Amino acid sequence: MTDKKEHKQAQIEQQLALKASEDSLSKNKRRRLLKGAVALPVIMTLHSGAALARTSNMIGDAPAVDAQVDMEGRLLCAHPDPTQPQIAGGPYDLGMMPSGHYEKQIDGNGPISLDNQAINCRAGGGVVISGVAYTSIMSRSGFNIM
Amino acid sequence: MFQPEAGKTHLLNRMSIKIITYLSQAPASTDEICHTLAVKFQLTSDAAFLRNIDNTLHHFDALGLIKKVK
Structure with missing residues (x-):
């Protein structure tokens, strides 16, 4: 393998590693968002106080x-x-x-x-x-x- | 209980009336509602109780009696 080919191969591997890292970060962010959404307390109130009074x-x-x-x-x-x-x-x-x-x-x-x-x-x-x-x-x- | 907007009358049990009455005083979370009902009716606020109250709140929401506060 020539130096040029080796360099190209290294670049491809680096890009793949970077992409995998980004995917992982994105998944983690999504998980955090979902977890956050579930953890939020749901506050309920009457639909219309006047209507039910x-x-x-x-x-x-x-x-x-x-x-x-x-x-x-x-x-x-x-x-x-x-x-x-x-x-x-x-x-x-x-x-x-x-x-x-x-x-x-x-x-x-x-x-x-x-x-x-x-x-x-x-x-x-x-x-x-x-x-x-x-x-x-x-x-x-x-x-x-x- | 008569719901003028929908022109419907709902037959509520004591616990449902308590939920509506409680929410008519101030908005509340499911946990707060469960705690209040558990004390009022001398019940254990376990997972099954929470699930039942949550289901009731979903029904009320679907009927347009209550809504989620944003």
């Missing part, structure tokens, strides 16, 4: 036919909690102590239909509560009828 006593406005009605045929009108933010069109938050009142089922002109009782309830800022929703809320939080 609500009680579970939420109801939708029920059709009159599904409404909670007493033995006298009076429709139960629930009161949205004035201290809770309410969404127009519902669902409505009745708050921690749900309450409501029975609508009048009769006036000077005679009996008031359930549909008209529902209209009167909504006109007064109330929400028609269904029998199912009333039973659920009553069993959990109680329901104060005024």
Whole structure:
């Protein structure tokens, strides 16, 4: 082998060694990065505090036919909690102590239909509560009828 | 618990409610949450417990109830 060929061979070996060293360094850096990523504590927070700061006593406005009605045929009108933010069109938050009142089922002109009782309830800022929703809320939080 | 943004109602057990309540006060790491729950429910905070809480947090994250703080 001539001197020129030996020199060329040495250069190639040197380059290969350098490349191997760089690869090794790069792998080590990657490992460090991965290890660092795993070691970072994951901090969790609520997605939206305002959205979750609500009680579970939420109801939708029920059709009159599904409404909670007493033995006298009076429709139960629930009161949205004035201290809770309410969404127009519902669902409505009745708050921690749900309450409501029975609508009048009769006036000077005679009996008031359930549909008209529902209209009167909504006109007064109330929400028609269904029998199912009333039973659920009553069993959990109680329901104060005024 | 009603989630207005998604229009969904979630039925949570006591431990899940505790997690949500705890996170509503301040952001916390999984370790902090585990420690608090272990003390509250008088449980051992071992690897299995940590894994269960981690799974629950992943579910909450997927549901959009909680998120990771960057």
